[in-house]
Amino acid sequence: MGLNLPFIILLCVALLLGGCESPQNAAKVEYSSPGPVPAEPQRPGDPEKGYRALLNEPYLGCGMPYSAYQRIGGTGAPRIPDRVGRNAELPYFLTAHRTLKGVEVVSVNCLACHGGLFDGKLIIGLGNENLDFTEDRSITAESAGAYVDTEAEAAEWRRWANRVRATAPYEITDTVGANPAINATLALIAHRDPNTMAWSPQPLMEPPPKQVAPVSVPPWWRLAKKNALYYNAEGRGDLARAMMLGAIYCAEDVATLREIDAYAPDIRAYFASITPPRWPFGINRELAEQGRAVFEATCSGCHGTYGERQSYPNLVIGAAEVGTDPALAQNAADGSTDRFILWFNRSFFGEIARAAPAPGYIAPPLDGIWVTAPYLHNGSVPNLAVLLDSAKRPQYWTRSYGSAAADYDSDTLGWRYTELPYGKAGAKDPKERKKIYDTRLPGYSNAGHTYGDRLSETERKAILEYLKTL
Ligand code: HEC
Numbered sequence: 142m143g144l145n146l147p148f149i150i151l152l153c154v155a156l157l158l159g160g161c162e163s164p165q166n167a168a169k170v171e172y173s174s175p176g177p178v179p180a181e182p183q184r185p186g187d188p189e190k191g192y193r194a195l196l197n198e199p200y201l202g203c204g205m206p207y208s209a210y211q212r213i214g215g216t217g218a219p220r221i222p223d224r225v226g227r228n229a230e231l232p233y234f235l236t237a238h239r240t241l242k243g244v245e246v247v248s249v250n251c252l253a254c255h256g257g258l259f260d261g262k263l264i265i266g267l268g269n270e271n272l273d274f275t276e277d278r279s280i281t282a283e284s285a286g287a288y289v290d291t292e293a294e295a296a297e298w299r300r301w302a303n304r305v306r307a308t309a310p311y312e313i314t315d316t317v318g319a320n321p322a323i324n325a326t327l328a329l330i331a332h333r334d335p336n337t338m339a340w341s342p343q344p345l346m347e348p349p350p351k352q353v354a355p356v357s358v359p360p361w362w363r364l365a366k367k368n369a370l371y372y373n374a375e376g377r378g379d380l381a382r383a384m385m386l387g388a389i390y391c392a393e394d395v396a397t398l399r400e401i402d403a404y405a406p407d408i409r410a411y412f413a414s415i416t417p418p419r420w421p422f423g424i425n426r427e428l429a430e431q432g433r434a435v436f437e438a439t440c441s442g443c444h445g446t447y448g449e450r451q452s453y454p455n456l457v458i459g460a461a462e463v464g465t466d467p468a469l470a471q472n473a474a475d476g477s478t479d480r481f482i483l484w485f486n487r488s489f490f491g492e493i494a495r496a497a498p499a500p501g502y503i504a505p506p507l508d509g510i511w512v513t514a515p516y517l518h519n520g521s522v523p524n525l526a527v528l529l530d531s532a533k534r535p536q537y538w539t540r541s542y543g544s545a546a547a548d549y550d551s552d553t554l555g556w557r558y559t560e561l562p563y564g565k566a567g568a569k570d571p572k573e574r575k576k577i578y579d580t581r582l583p584g585y586s587n588a589g590h591t592y593g594d595r596l597s598e599t600e601r602k603a604i605l606e607y608l609k610t611l
């Protein structure tokens with residue numbers, strides 16, 4: 142279907158006259174292929190400045206007026222004492238700032254999902270696998286309105302509550318621990334003009350489906366090695382620009398995004414500098430050394446090598462090949478999310494970053510893997526022992542969602558869980574139902590990644606010991 146030259150000229154003239162509306166429709170989404178993800182140049186940043194910016198800057202911009210927050214009452218969650226001003230008093234996942242209209246507001250920050258606890262200690266960058274998104278968050282946001290005093294406060298509360306209302310229906314999951322961040326971001330995109338970032342109360346494109354594909358939150362320290370962001374390696378180009386997409390929650394124009402983007406490279410540099418927590422229990426060094434040999438023969442081709450001869454191949458494996466739940470990879474690469482990808486690539490973000498999903502999953506670096514349970518992109522596998530032995534993976538299971546050392550099983554490397562004889566359909570009450578991980582539901586499968594199955598029991602034990610050392 143060759144286009145001839147006169148036709149192309151005509152088309153260009155028509156586009157010029159028509160205000161160049163059409164390239165958007167003509168633009169095609171470029172997916173990535175499975176295989177190695179090449180490194181791309183990154184803007185340099187200062188990790189120390191990035192740490193401070195992450196903890197103090199108001200990149201998620203709007204929130205509940207501080208006075209209302211005070212009346213509703215705080216939580217016992219850990220504080221980070223080296224934060225500045227009001228932030229030092231607030232739980233680690235909240236950030237206070239004064240808006241242009243002079244109202245002090247409290248908003249959630251990135252640590253709400255990317256700060257996790259182990260034995261009472263906050264680990265920055267560890268995904269929080271215990272968050273409960275099973276209820277409609279707009280109900281709490283609306284009720285906070287009862288606690289605002291002044292007109293200026295009411296206006297700030299309304300702006301925030303409206304944002305919550307627009308996204309809340311798209312971030313309801315049916316299982317505690319399943320994270321809806323991707324879907325929430327797509328819902329925000331649907332309301333923003335890609336050129337001006339102006340918010341439209343009515344969606345400007347079809348919002349995402351309300352059914353949320355479950356996702357476990359990956360640890361930030363992987364950015365020391367990964368050349369692309371996200372499980373399907375969708376975030377390409379300048380990763381600092383790509384990873385601040387969440388700022389469209391409340392940034393009402395491109396100028397605000399540029400301010401945030403000015404410190405984003407520092408935050409990325411900070412992420413790349415985080416060292417994962419060390420295994421806090423004993424290690425059998427001899428067994429771990431045997432495990433290293435098995436690991437290097439069986440797993441390193443995809444996950445790389447660790448220690449002195451460190452390497453990491455940045456490999457995306459096709460969803461069918463790895464055999465894990467295909468929904469997340471398919472959703473992005475089957476055309477059904479093209480409108481969001483086009484929006485991203487045309488917007489401020491697309492200037493130096495790209496959204497280019499692959500129909501598969503990246504084999505992640507395994508540094509600090511012991512602390513990141515449950516496993517696989519959908520959190521469907523409770524511990525590393527059963528990750529290595531697929532026949533033993535539970536079909537229906539539940540856990541306490543605790544984070545004390547006593548909740549952790551140092552033999553199997555994961556949070557303690559109970560296998561159930563029934564799935565969600567067999568649960569007696571909603572409180573029990575939402576805590577059941579049901580691998581028979583779409584998106585929740587625990588199949589695939591059977592690379593440990595062909596090893597002997599002794600070899601698996603050895604690999605498990607080795608994984609404690611990473
Ligand atoms: C509502 C929960 C939530 C919040 C808040 C959140 N994230 Fe995430 N983040 C996620 C989830 C879930 C993923 C995994 C998505 C995927 O890979 O498909 C993720 C992935 C990432 C990754 C990629 C990690 C990797 O290995 O590919 C980076 C970097 C990141 N987030 C940075 C941030 C920053 C910076 C903020 C604050 C501006 C933030 N996130 C706020 C849930 C959240």
Ligand code: HEC
Pocket residue numbers: 372436439440441442443444457458463465466502503504505507510513515516517518519525528590592593604
């Ligand atoms: C052919 C490539 C390949 C081989 C070989 C391989 N893996 Fe993986 N691994 C992957 C991919 C791809 C994923 C991500 C799958 C997903 O999330 O759906 C993964 C995920 C994992 C995870 C879960 C990471 C997380 O954050 O949840 C662990 C742990 C892991 N692999 C360990 C191993 C071990 C140990 C071996 C050797 C016995 C091994 N893998 C062999 C490709 C591979």
